[in-house]
Amino acid sequence: MYALVDANSFYASAEKVFDPAIRQRPVVVLTNNDGCICALCENAKQLGVKKFGPYYKVKGLLARHNAVIRSSNYELYDYLSNKMMQVIGEYAPDQHVYSIDECFLHFDTWQPEAGWKAHAAAIQQAVWQQLRLPVGVGIAATPTLAKVASFAGKRLGDQNGIAVLDSPQKVEEVLRAMHVQDVWGVGKRIAARLENQGIHSAWELANSCPKALRKQFSVELERTVRELNGVTCIQWDAERANKKQIYSTRAFGHPVTMQQALRESLCWHAEKVAEKLRRQGSKASLLTLFTHANPFANTRQYHKAVQHRFAQPTNDTRALVEAASRASVDLFKAGILLHKCGVGAIEIVDTEQEQTDMFAQLTHNPKLMQCMDAINTRYGSQTIGAAAKGIHPDWKMKREYLSPQYTTNWQHLPKIAC
Amino acid sequence: MLQIIPVAAQAGISGFESPAAEYKQLALDLDELLIEHPNATFIGQAKGDSMTGVGIFDGDLLIVDRAAAATSLDVIVANLNGSFVCKLYDRNSQVLLSPGLDHQPYALGEGDIFEIEGIVVRSVRMHRYVRWLSQCMR
Numbered sequence: 001m002y003a004l005v006d007a008n009s010f011y012a013s014a015e016k017v018f019d020p021a022i023r024q025r026p027v028v029v030l031t032n033n034d035g036c037i038c039a040l041c042e043n044a045k046q047l048g049v050k051k052f053g054p055y056y057k058v059k060g061l062l063a064r065h066n067a068v069i070r071s072s073n074y075e076l077y078d079y080l081s082n083k084m085m086q087v088i089g090e091y092a093p094d095q096h097v098y099s100i101d102e103c104f105l106h107f108d109t110w111q112p113e114a115g116w117k118a119h120a121a122a123i124q125q126a127v128w129q130q131l132r133l134p135v136g137v138g139i140a141a142t143p144t145l146a147k148v149a150s151f152a153g154k155r156l157g158d159q160n161g162i163a164v165l166d167s168p169q170k171v172e173e174v175l176r177a178m179h180v181q182d183v184w185g186v187g188k189r190i191a192a193r194l195e196n197q198g199i200h201s202a203w204e205l206a207n208s209c210p211k212a213l214r215k216q217f218s219v220e221l222e223r224t225v226r227e228l229n230g231v232t233c234i235q236w237d238a239e240r241a242n243k244k245q246i247y248s249t250r251a252f253g254h255p256v257t258m259q260q261a262l263r264e265s266l267c268w269h270a271e272k273v274a275e276k277l278r279r280q281g282s283k284a285s286l287l288t289l290f291t292h293a294n295p296f297a298n299t300r301q302y303h304k305a306v307q308h309r310f311a312q313p314t315n316d317t318r319a320l321v322e323a324a325s326r327a328s329v330d331l332f333k334a335g336i337l338l339h340k341c342g343v344g345a346i347e348i349v350d351t352e353q354e355q356t357d358m359f360a361q362l363t364h365n366p367k368l369m370q371c372m373d374a375i376n377t378r379y380g381s382q383t384i385g386a387a388a389k390g391i392h393p394d395w396k397m398k399r400e401y402l403s404p405q406y407t408t409n410w411q412h413l414p415k416i417a418c
Numbered sequence: 419m420l421q422i423i424p425v426a427a428q429a430g431i432s433g434f435e436s437p438a439a440e441y442k443q444l445a446l447d448l449d450e451l452l453i454e455h456p457n458a459t460f461i462g463q464a465k466g467d468s469m470t471g472v473g474i475f476d477g478d479l480l481i482v483d484r485a486a487a488a489t490s491l492d493v494i495v496a497n498l499n500g501s502f503v504c505k506l507y508d509r510n511s512q513v514l515l516s517p518g519l520d521h522q523p524y525a526l527g528e529g530d531i532f533e534i535e536g537i538v539v540r541s542v543r544m545h546r547y548v549r550w551l552s553q554c555m556r
Contacts, residue, residue, distance in 0.1 A: 018460075020497035020533075083457045130458035130484050132535075407460065410550040416480055416495055416502040418466035418518070 001116065001139055001166075002232075004146040005088050005123060006102035008134045008154075008161065011039035014080045015070050017132045018406040018414045026067040030055055033251045033398040034071055071399035079407040080131060087130050091123050096236045104143055104236075116164040124162060136161035140171070143234045144227035147184035148174055148202065175203035175228065185224040190217060202228065243280065248272035249342025253398040255294070256338040262291060263328035264390035269343040270324035271385050274317040275376075277345060278369060281352065283313035284345035287320065289327040294339035302336040313349045316364035317372065321386040380408075452540050458485035462495060462502065463551070464541070469493070469504055471517025474541050477551075480504060484536035493538040499531045504538060 007013055011029040016022055026044035028037055037053055047065055049058050055069075062069065081100045089095040092105035112119040120137035127135045138149025145165055152174045153163035165171045181191035183202045199205050206228035214222035223233040248269040256262055266289060277284055290305035308323040324343055331341070376383050404412035453459045464478040472493055474480070482495045494507045498514070505514035505524070514524040526532055544551065 020502055020535075021500040023497070023500070024531075087457050130455070132484075410548075411552070413461055413463040413479070413551075414502060415465045416462040416504045418464045418469040418474060418476070418504045418516075 001107045001111075001141060002143050002146040003092065003105040003107070003120065003123070003137055003139045004102060004143070004150040005105065005127075005135050005137050006150060007084065007127075008136060009039050009041050009045075010081075010101035010133070011072060011077055012041035012044065013133050014077050015068070015073070015403055016041070017080065018076075019403065022068045026062070026065055027070065028055075028062060028067055029070050029072055030401065031072045033253060034400055035251070038072065069401045071402045073399075073403050073405065075405045075408045076403065080133065083131055084127055084133055084135075087127050088123060088135075091119065091126070104146065116166055117162065120162045120164060134161070138163050138165075140165040141230045142227040142232045144184050144224055145171065145230065148178065148228070151178060151182055171230075172203065175206055176201055178202040180205050183224060183228070185220055190221065193217075243276075244348060245344060245346050246273050246276045246280075246282075246284075246348065247342060247344040248276070249290075249340065249344070250397055251340040252338065253396050256341075257334075257336070259328060259332040260390075262332050262338060262341060263325055264388065265341050266291075266324040266328050266331070266343060267321045267386055268389035269341070270320040271317050271382075271389060273343050273345050274315055274320045274369075275373065277315035277348070278373060282345075282348045282350055283315045284320070284348055285310055285313040286345070286347035287323055288344045288346050289324060289331065289342075290344075291331045291338050291341035293336055297337070297339070299337050300335070302333060302338070304331050304333070306330050307346075312364075314364045315351070316366075316369060317386060319364060321388050325388055452481055452542075453483075454539065455483055455485040458536070459483050459539075460536070462504075464504060468516035468518040468521045469506070470519065472506060473543075474504065474538075475543065477544060479542040479544075480538050481540040481542070482536040483539045486537040486539055488534075488537065495535040495538060497531065497533040497535055502535065507534070 012027040015027050015029060024043070026047055027041040028044050028049065029039040030036060031038040035055060037049065037051055037055055037058070040049055040051055044062075044067060047061060047067070049062065077100060084101075085095070085097050085103055088103055088105065092107050093110060094106040094108070096104040096106070098104055116139050120139055123137050124135055127133050136150055136153045138146050138151070138153050140146045140149045148171075149163040149165045152165070153159070153161045156174060156177055157163060163174070165174060178201060179191075180186055180194050180199055180202055181188060183205060186194070186205070194200075194205065199208060205225060208225060210222040210225040213225060226233050250269075252261075252265065256265070270287075273284070273287075287308045287310075288305055289308065290303070292303040293299060293301050295301065306327050308327060310319065310323075314320070320343070332338075372384055376385070404414075406412055406414050449456070460482050462480045462482055464474050464476060464480055467476055469475075474493070480495065488509065490509045492507050492509075493504065495502055495504050496507070496514075498505075503514070506517055507514055512526045514526065516523070
């Protein structure tokens, strides 16, 4: 059996952990320079506010309902996520952390004495008791069905966040009540095409011919169908496939008009991309670097991108930062209010499968990079790095409504009245 | 912000190996002593003087364990009507005691929001100024 455990509105719930004053209030978390809504607690959802919408459109409504607005406090979420995964991990022999707020458990042939419902409730209870985070638990025979169960636990039945699909009857009942688009691995576009063929519910998808769907769509969809029928096809390694492109990009906190600020920001992104490349054991051979004005603003429009090909694929921070620093000269244009910039590694090779050029001058230093990554892992990200990104950047992301860093900064410890 | 990384100074001079090297053990770790359930524990800071009778003073660190077993009389941190408070909790009579000078017991009523956050399993006094804890932001 497999379980999917995921936190309810994780970012919004995390904001409530150390701030009891807001636990009963609607909480909305913003991202991207406080422009977009990325999480809503249950109370906020009931106001009719939608996820991923622009904040300014619902600002008035939220203010009228005394909602709490927060910028994304990644330090806090990361800390709570790690703790949560550790607590959950104690309930199964095998755990796969899928994202910041959800993980799969694989029980294999093990069975809890008190039954699956009780086991699911124990997980929910433990996470709540130890961290004050609400989670849902879905248990079924395959990862995809565990996702289905998780959906059922939240949207169907008694909605206490727990569902166990341990018989064909229960699986059928839920799949019949579920729209095909809500199946894990079926996107909006695929769902639209499936609907054209008369496949509307998850149950109809489960009863389609997997081979035909493979021909028409992809091998992934074939796997989804097989998983809905109780045959495990998803392997964690396959799920963790390396990214084929790696981007780091963000809007500036306020418009940038100086080349120095653009350069610092590009170098900051280059450093992030280099770090991500090393984490997945890849090197970049082609970088794209870009900046543009705000396309939605009534100011002069501008968009420029340059590419940089490395003589030899690299993931050395210094090489990427150097490329970014040079690119800033070409990308900058005086008189433009720059809104956003970014760096992307668009051609990537695996370090293991790399072909080296015997005449190439190796500029990278893997040991130095390893050492740098180790220091940054231990003492916090960006403890050391390229000075080119600046020390007191004034282009940084806007996080106006940031809550304290309760768990990562001594000065922000939660205060307790005595 | 400049961060200082503490690294033991080494001169790189090697001579005879210390005969004690074989007996090297891991250094004592305060976390091990103070924190029993790492996933369920958080640190807070005491504000106020209502708990001086049990040795908790303004500015002390409170180590709060959400997984510790409860007894009939515990020093707890609770959410009382939307604020974190630290009190001595008499479970049987549902009263929050403040063992400081001149503080009255608080009997929990029906209108109160009351959630126990955890049990204060240790508290830490700072007898001297600690740079890390100064400059409270809020």
